[in-house]
Amino acid sequence: MKTRCGLVLLSVGSCETRGRINRSKKGHARYHPRVLTTTTTASPPTRLPAIINIRGGGDRSSTELSMASSVASILAGSLAGAVGVGISYPFDTLSTKAQVDAEKGASQLSTVTNIRRIWSESGFEGFFQGVSVTMLGQALIKAVLFYTNEVSRIWLDKNTAMSAVVKMTLAGIMAGLISSFVVSPIELLKIRMQAQGKKSAEKKDDDAVEYNNELDCAQQIVNEEGWRILLTHGLWITIIREIPSFAFYFVAYGLLSGSSIAAYLGPHLAPLVNGALAGWAMWIPTYPIDIVKTIRQNQQHRKGGTNRQQPNLRQITAKIYRNGGARAFFDGLEPKLARAAVKHAFTFWMYEVVINFIRPGK
Numbered sequence: 001m002k003t004r005c006g007l008v009l010l011s012v013g014s015c016e017t018r019g020r021i022n023r024s025k026k027g028h029a030r031y032h033p034r035v036l037t038t039t040t041t042a043s044p045p046t047r048l049p050a051i052i053n054i055r056g057g058g059d060r061s062s063t064e065l066s067m068a069s070s071v072a073s074i075l076a077g078s079l080a081g082a083v084g085v086g087i088s089y090p091f092d093t094l095s096t097k098a099q100v101d102a103e104k105g106a107s108q109l110s111t112v113t114n115i116r117r118i119w120s121e122s123g124f125e126g127f128f129q130g131v132s133v134t135m136l137g138q139a140l141i142k143a144v145l146f147y148t149n150e151v152s153r154i155w156l157d158k159n160t161a162m163s164a165v166v167k168m169t170l171a172g173i174m175a176g177l178i179s180s181f182v183v184s185p186i187e188l189l190k191i192r193m194q195a196q197g198k199k200s201a202e203k204k205d206d207d208a209v210e211y212n213n214e215l216d217c218a219q220q221i222v223n224e225e226g227w228r229i230l231l232t233h234g235l236w237i238t239i240i241r242e243i244p245s246f247a248f249y250f251v252a253y254g255l256l257s258g259s260s261i262a263a264y265l266g267p268h269l270a271p272l273v274n275g276a277l278a279g280w281a282m283w284i285p286t287y288p289i290d291i292v293k294t295i296r297q298n299q300q301h302r303k304g305g306t307n308r309q310q311p312n313l314r315q316i317t318a319k320i321y322r323n324g325g326a327r328a329f330f331d332g333l334e335p336k337l338a339r340a341a342v343k344h345a346f347t348f349w350m351y352e353v354v355i356n357f358i359r360p361g362k
Contacts, residue, residue, distance in 0.1 A: 069359065070147065072354075072355060072358040072359045073143075073146050073147050073150050073355070074143040074146070074147050075143075075354065075358065076146065076350075076351045076354035076355040076358065077139075077142040077143040077144075077145060077146030077147060077351060078139040078140070078142060078143040079139070079350055079351075079354050080142055080146075080346075080347045080348070080350040080351035080354065081138035081139050081140075081141055081142025081143070081145075081347060082135045082136070082138055082139040082142075083346055083347070083350045084138070084142075084342075084343040084344060084345075084346045084347030084350065085131075085134055085135055085138040085343055086131065086135050087342055087343065087346050088338075088339040088340075088342040088343035088346075089127070089128055089131045089134065089339075090127040090128065090339075091335040091336070091338045091339030091342065092134075092190075092194070092335075092336070092339045093118065093126070093127050093128070093129065093194050094111060094114050094115065094118070094127075094332065094335035095332040095333075095335045095336040095339065096190075096191060096194040096195060096294060096332070097114055097117075097118065097194065097195070097332070098114060098331045098332030098335070099290070099291045099294040099295065099331060099332050100195045100294065100295070100298060111334055111335055129193040129194055129196070130189060130190040130191075130192075130193030130194055130214055130217075132213075132214050133186065133189050133190065133193075133214035133215075133217075133218075134186065134189075134190045137182070137183075137186030137187075137189075137190070138186075140182055140186075141179055141182050141183055141186065142347065144175075144178060144179045144182055145175045145176075145178075145179045145246070146175075146351065148171075148174055148175040148178045148179065149171045149172065149174070149175040149246075149250060152170065152171035152174045152175065153167060153168070153171045156170060156171060164254070165251060165254075165255070168250045168251045168254045169247045169250070169251055171250060172246040172247040172248075172249060172250035172251065173243050173246070173247050175246050175250070176239075176242035176243040176244075176245060176246035176247065177239060177242065177243055179242060179246075180235065180238045180239040180242045180243075181235070183238055183242060184231070184232065184233075184234055184235045184238040184297075185230055185231050187234075187238070187293075187297065188221070188229075188230065188233055188234060188297045189214055189217050189218055189221075191294055191297045191298055192211060192217050192221070192297075192298065193211055193214060193217055195298050196210060196211060218230065224300075224302060225300065225301045225302065226301075229301055233296075233297060233299075233301070234293055234296045234297035236313075237289065237292060237293040237296055237313055238293060240289055241286050241289040241290055241293055244285065244286055245282040245283070245286045246282065248278075248281045248282045248285060248286075249278050249279075249281065249282040249344075250278075251281075252277060252278040252281035252282070253274055253275065253278040253348065256273075256274040256277060256278065257270065257274055261273075262274060267352070268349070271345070271348040271349040271351075271352045272345040272346070272348070272349050273345070274348065275344040275345040275346070275347060275348030275349065276340075276341035276342075276344060276345040278344055278348070279337075279340030279341055279343060279344030279345070280337055280340055280341065282340070282344075283336055283337060283340045284333075284337070287329070287330060287333055287336060288329035288330070290336075291320065291328075291329055291331065291332075292313060292316050292317055292320070295316050295320070296313060296316060299311075
């Protein structure tokens, strides 16, 4: 018999019972058992949080994905994505500003100086330019991402005998690939909104475009550059970034969630800590790719006009290196890591809360 905090576990043969001890006034213990499971082992595995099972950090209780389970995963992913990106958005704006400056060859400003610049140019709203479409977009992105990852893991569990780490890696690769087609147009709008500043009388650049809001940004891109630019401009570099990013992401979270540290932190704190660390794991190795992607998607292509020859990915990479050396590929990393920690901590925490509310006992 094992006791912990008044909870008693009894293993008799193959039947495990659990109950609570009620003590009488005389101090006698009365045990009221409740049958939980029947198993062939004396010590069945402890039930893990739902998000750990989704991520691959433990044994899966089922290899089937029902319609209700699919809806739960999509809904939880949507809410988690929207909340996570909304909370962390100012950090993303700071990172994008730094990345655009790196391409222009401008002297790099400190994070504090960048905050002051954004405040003086655009005020408080300057930190949230493009946040509406990004929150809606992240709701869709995370729904696709979490659902694709779960479906991939279930298929791999049913049809392969590979190790858990390999399964997590392959599921992350598939999730990153599929979600790229949603990520690319949404981040195109986000980058265009974040990169701009308020118009001033001193600006003489004819190429400067001012977007009033996210819808106006999308309309201007379609009218002046075409639907193809909106949907596919920067798609390949997005795929190149997303595939390794989410392989690192899911493997890191899965391993952390299955560790003794997660058990020590508990079901509420563990998703916050592990989510923050998984966010760093996905961004640190792929951040140089993100800089090239940001610059690529900030390029404007006039439909039917006399466009300047836009540099390709190789030329963008060479220009960044000429302007600032290898260090330039990490400009804006500090706010990006701050944003990643906040965003993915709350993303995983929210996913855990919602999925356990919708699918209790899974």
